Amino acid sequence: MPRAGLSRDAVVRIAADLVDAGGATGLADLTLAKVAATAGVAAPSLYKHVGSLADLRRHVALVALEELTTASAAATIGRAGPDALRALARTWRAYAQDHPGRFAAVQLAPDPDAPEDAEHRASAARVVALVAAVLQGFGLPDDRVIDAVRSVRSGVHGFVQLELSGGFRLPEDLDRSFDVLVDMLVAGVTALGDATRPLSPEEQP
Amino acid sequence: MPRAGLSRDAVVRIAADLVDAGGATGLADLTLAKVAATAGVAAPSLYKHVGSLADLRRHVALVALEELTTASAAATIGRAGPDALRALARTWRAYAQDHPGRFAAVQLAPDPDAPEDAEHRASAARVVALVAAVLQGFGLPDDRVIDAVRSVRSGVHGFVQLELSGGFRLPEDLDRSFDVLVDMLVAGVTALGDATRPLSPEEQP
């Protein structure tokens, strides 16, 4: 009986692909049985590489977070302000469309206390830090950055989530609606900076 | 052997309560076994009142949609424009905090084709129509209403979702962040109306 030559990474990769193939509910529908069948292995064998089904889901989330961070960084490099924010939003939506299951995994919140979730927490924090960095270009006061980050995450995340779970009816015009939302966020974050910055000469009343 | 006196509504109510007790993941964690235990009945007996576990989840979603619609209507009656929109947003967040499991069920998208989902589709459409009605007060051009509705839903839904799934770190300042987001949406929708409306006399350049 030849050996399958699995590894933890291989198992996670198989799971990530299965999860994407299952669309928006792919993560919920993930089972060890399917992973084992795809890998050509008996289900209990997976426990040599992964702690549990929940553990596997967490690792899929990690992969997704890393990919999303990498793509976001690539998309925003060399850009600043509204330009960077738009690129960031576009990247997130594109990632969700290309990887619906993985994107659902991004939503999995790590346990704030569990030590085995430390890597997950760090990875999630990296994405948030990236958003914060992009928003730095808007000259926000320090204590408003967190509000802006949360607003942007909420808007983009909410749109993408609704879109890929079928929450919007007409499939047409979705691109335009997304642009409208992103414009709102850009304007909102800009206003958040202006509200507390001293007026420039040409803005003087 | 005395009879339990169940009904479909009673079963759904028990399920809805269980789902709320389970927090953000309560809907995913719902099982017929738990419902049966709570009702004091054997699991197969539930099939006299409900078609399947998925069917039960769908009915929970229906209850949640109805409750959310009722609460939203009550909160926005007698209000218009920004005032109404703010009240709507506040109501959604409050509902999600009071009923995290039910709110997660709201996210369940009905099958656009399945005949048994007709009621679900109608109920979901009612909430959307209510949002559209609230946004009427902003004087948007007809073909922009849909963009505004989607943006508002995305922003509010996304924030609430992230909040109750633990996606935000510091529990403090969440109220302020939510206010910032809602202000962005109000300003954004207002701007969407102004952009295409002829300028009033005092706005003439």
Place this chain on the structure above:
DNA sequence: GCGCTTCGGCTAATAGCATTAGCTTTATGG
């Protein structure tokens, strides 16, 4: 009050899942 029908419960059985325990074989390193 009597019987019939319907309805709401039951038990038993099947099948799929995650997970644990313990065995066996393969690779690997000395």
Place this chain on the structure above:
DNA sequence: CCATAAAGCTAATGCTATTAGCCGAAGCGC
């Protein structure tokens, strides 16, 4: 060439949903 660790296996447990078929309780016509 052998010892050991890693990676697979089968068997077993216990949970889940779901189906089938039984049986007593409630309500109805008479």
